[in-house]
Amino acid sequence: MRKTILALCAALLLFCIGGAGLAGETGGAVWSGGDSQTEMETKEAQSQMKMKIGETTVEVAWENNESVEALRALAKDGLTIQMSMFGGFEQVGAIGRRLPSRDTETVTASGDIVLYSSSQLVVFYGSNSWAYTRLGHITDKTPEEMRELLSKGDVIITLSVE
Numbered sequence: 001m002r003k004t005i006l007a008l009c010a011a012l013l014l015f016c017i018g019g020a021g022l023a024g025e026t027g028g029a030v031w032s033g034g035d036s037q038t039e040m041e042t043k044e045a046q047s048q049m050k051m052k053i054g055e056t057t058v059e060v061a062w063e064n065n066e067s068v069e070a071l072r073a074l075a076k077d078g079l080t081i082q083m084s085m086f087g088g089f090e091q092v093g094a095i096g097r098r099l100p101s102r103d104t105e106t107v108t109a110s111g112d113i114v115l116y117s118s119s120q121l122v123v124f125y126g127s128n129s130w131a132y133t134r135l136g137h138i139t140d141k142t143p144e145e146m147r148e149l150l151s152k153g154d155v156i157i158t159l160s161v162e
Contacts, residue, residue, distance in 0.1 A: 049075055051113075051138075052158040053123070053149050059140040060113065067115050067133045070099040075159035081121055083155045089126025091150050093157065095119050103131040110143035112136075121157065125150040 049072050051060050062068050071079075074095070083093035090108075098118040108114060112124045114132035122132070125146040138146065149155070 048072075048161050050160050050162055052160075054155050056149060058138045058149075060136045061139050062136040063134050065102070065133070065135075066100045067102070068135055071095070071115075071135065071159065072161060076161045079159040081157045081159070083121070083123070083157055085151070085154060087126075087128070088151075089128055090122050090124045091155055091157075092116065092120050092122050095121055101133040103133050106130065106132045106134065108132070110146045111138035111141060113138065123150060123157065 049060070049062060049068075051058050074097070079095075081093040081095060083091035086092045096119075099115060101115050101118045103115075106114065107127065107129045108124045109127055110125050112134070113136045114122045114124075115135055116122050116130070116132055118133075121135075123138075125143070141149065
């Protein structure tokens with residue numbers, strides 16, 4: 001009996017270690033990058049949506065999904081979202097309407113941008129695990145810079161399409 005329990009524990013440990021290696025450093029979904037012409041054109045079109053946190057413009061690698069498309073449509077006329085600190089690791093703000101979503105259990109990292117409950121924009125300066133729809137990731141700020149931008153009080157996020 002003892003050998004069976006030890007064998008099951010060892011198998012579970014190997015499964016967990018193998019799964020973590022496949023998931024990437026954050027333990028969540030790995031950001032995908034492709035080389036096809038269609039994917040490059042899509043990324044080029046997506047790069048037209050800009051984000052500012054307060055007065056700081058940040059570079060974002062936007063996901064290719066219907067949630068981002070809906071957000072981009074709202075941002076065409078400029079979209080300002082009043083964000084509030086929450087949990088010591090994120091800023092959360094109401095978008096003002098529901099967007100299409102496909103929530104999946106996700107582990108987030110500093111710089112991740114997600115949709116929560118179809119109507120809340122969340123930007124992380126820490127980590128959390130919950131069911132979200134991924135929107136993008138801020139690529140030009142370190143975790144320390146993200147903490148500096150987001151951890152000192154409520155902020156305003158502005159989205160625009162250029």
